[in-house]
Amino acid sequence: MITFMNNSDSEEEPCNERTSLMSAESPPVPSYQDGLQASEAGEPQAHRKRRTGSSRSPNNIADGDMSDSRVPVRESALENEEEELTLKYGAKHVIMLFVPVTLCMIVVVATIKSVRFYTEKNGQLIYTPFSEDTPSVGQRLLNSVLNTIIMISVIVVMTVFLVLLYKYRCYKFIHGWLILSSLMLLFLFTYIYLGEVLKTYNVAMDYPTLFLIIWNFGAVGMICIHWKGPLQLQQAYLIMISALMALVFIKYLPEWSAWVILGAISIYDLMAVLCPKGPLRMLVETAQERNEPIFPALIYSSAMIWTVGMAKPDTAARGPSQQMRDAAEDGRENHGSPSHAESQMSETRSPIPTRPITSFEELEEEERGVKLGLGDFIFYSVLVGKAAATASGDWNTTLACFVAILIGLCLTLLLLAVFKKALPALPISITFGLIFYFSTDNIVRPFMDTLASHQLYI
Amino acid sequence: PALGLFLFTIARDPLRIIILIAGAFFWLVSLLLSSLIWFIAVKASDPRDEPLQKGLLIFGVMFSVLLQEAFRFLYYKLLRKAIEGLVALSEDGCSPISIQQMAYVAGVGFGLMSGAFSMINLLADALGPGTVGIHGDSQLYFLTSAFMTMVLIFLHTFWGILFFHGCEHRRWWEIVAVVVMHLAVSGSTFCNPLYVGSLVPSYLLMAAAAVWAYLLSGGSAQNLRRFLLCKS
DSSP states (O other): OHHHHHHHHOOOTTTTOOOOOOOOOOTTSOOOOOOOHHHHHTOOOTTOOSOOOTTOOOOOTTOHHHHHHHTTOOSSHHHHHHHHHHHHHHHHHHHHHHHHHHHHHHHHHHHHHHOGGGGSOOOOOTTOOSOSOOSSHHHHHHHHHHHHHHHHHHHHHHHHHHHHHHHTTOHHHHHHHHHHHHHHIIIIIHHHHHHHHHHHHTOOOOHHHHHHHHHHHHHHHHHHHHSOOOHHHHHHHHHHHHHHHHHHHHHHSOHHHHHHHHHHHHHHHHHHHHSTTOHHHHHHHHHHHHTOOOOGGGEEESSOEEEOSSOOOSSSOOTTTTTTOOOOOHHHHHOOOTHHHHHHHHOOOOOOOSGGGSOOOOEEEOSOOOEEEHHHHHHHHHHHHHHHHHOTTTHHHHHHHHHHHHHHHHHHHHHHHHHOSOOOSHHHHHHHHHHHHHHIIIIIHHHHHHHHHHTOOO | OHHHHIIIIITTOHHHHHHHHHHHHHHHHHHHHHHHHHHHHHHHSOTTOHHHHHHHHHHHHHHHHHHHHHHHHHHHHHHHHHHHHHHHHSSSSSOSSOHHHHHHHHHHHHHHHHHHHHHHHHHHHHHSSSOTTTTTOOTTHHHHHHHHHHHHHHHHHHHHHHHHHHHHTTOHHHHHHHHHHHHHHHHHGGGTTOHHHHHHHHHHHHHHHHHHHHHHTTOOHHHHHHHHTTOO
């Protein structure tokens, strides 16, 4: 594709964010947050606007030590400027990630609480063939471990396959795959979801209206995700898609398997991103070498890159860097790929966004945003949704898991700022979430219940 | 009211939101540890012995209060470090957020979390059929719970300010006063369902803490008057 050539002129594109790599994604597609951009490569090009994003450190809390690494960098004005900007906007980026994650979780929890469909057990996916209805505890544990192994191996295989495709430049294939999967996600799952919601609230709806609504929703979604669209709309779509996928997971994964899978996925994420031979790391590096954005369709980006003829910042413009933004791919950032969630069902991998392939455009980057892979969204929501669905302590547990995940996200972003590389976003948050879930459910709940029954306050 | 506080003062600034969530997290961890202790104690004791259970509960509550204050202190330490980092990183050498603001936000964080944990199951049950308190609890259960939660949230906020101020200026008696107040408030809830015994002292304490925190933050009667009369 021609655009690729053009694109190689601008190195920057990925710039800005430091995305951490998140592999989590639903089995099929690894979602990750990349921080690619240039920051790692450290290219000091003239027109690097700033991005270097490396320092996107969102968190300044507990930053004491971190500051040392930053402070001494006063050498180049560019870097200096960057750092300060990064730090200054650091907290803002954390919030930019907090909000969508929170929204996604709220949607999932609200649906779980109200719509019965998603908590009924109506069968399992073929990826988890072992049932958990066995009489003995040991057998159940064994089954769930086996389920997990199967699921993880499916994910690994898909990821490796995707990386190979990417390496050998089979872009059309990947592209088609992603489109197919997001198509299916947008239409089929939305249809099921709407059907269930309408059933719950006993609202009558005729088929033509339903068809119209779903068609519109799906078509706009496809355009937004894979092509251009307003940032907010794109983000909204990505959130909705992640929520849908998470709901599917919650429904179809058996109890213990779900928890073991969550744990195993975070370990896998850690390894896939940090090990030198890990597939995701290779993916990131390859993309960096080629100066392309990585799978826009799989990533949620908090900042937008507008393709605008003039360099005009979309949002608050940063002073210096405005002009220089080369076109990176605008789509890139904005894509989140739901498809990877999809892959589960449809075996499609999110297609590489065509965005970057379009013509050479001037991109204006308003703020370096941070990118988060969609899989991370999905698994966070799965954790919180499961907590809401199955915990007997209800809201307390859900709230505890929610706070734990947010704190994990903060810490991950902090590490991102320190290390300036793509990092896995899953492990810390999921670990915290799991710890808090189990402890709150088993230990805190009786305590709070007794307190509440006597109306004591602590 | 707590939500109003949040919306008006915290939601604007992302740094404050982070501090808030971290504060809530710290409270949560303290709750976890204290309930762990209680849980172990309960399991190790005889479940049928009523007075013992009650006694254990009281012990659990007190211990939890102490743990909460300990965690507040830890959080203070963490925030101190963070402020240093922020100052070093900022452009003009002064931190974008002051320690007092942090104290306020941390207090709100603690308060929100504790309030949420106290109220939310109640609210959820309230949405369903009216079966709360059917076992002969007072009719005013909901109302008093709501008021108590509100007063507790406010108290946490004020305690946050007082506590941090005490730590900053090394006035240990302030810290001790906060701890004692917290213990007193929790203890007063033991009088429930005799609501007079718990709500009234709590509100009085809250008023006292409010005035104290206000004075510490640099306000004065004059400021207040000017503010209320909208003078410039």
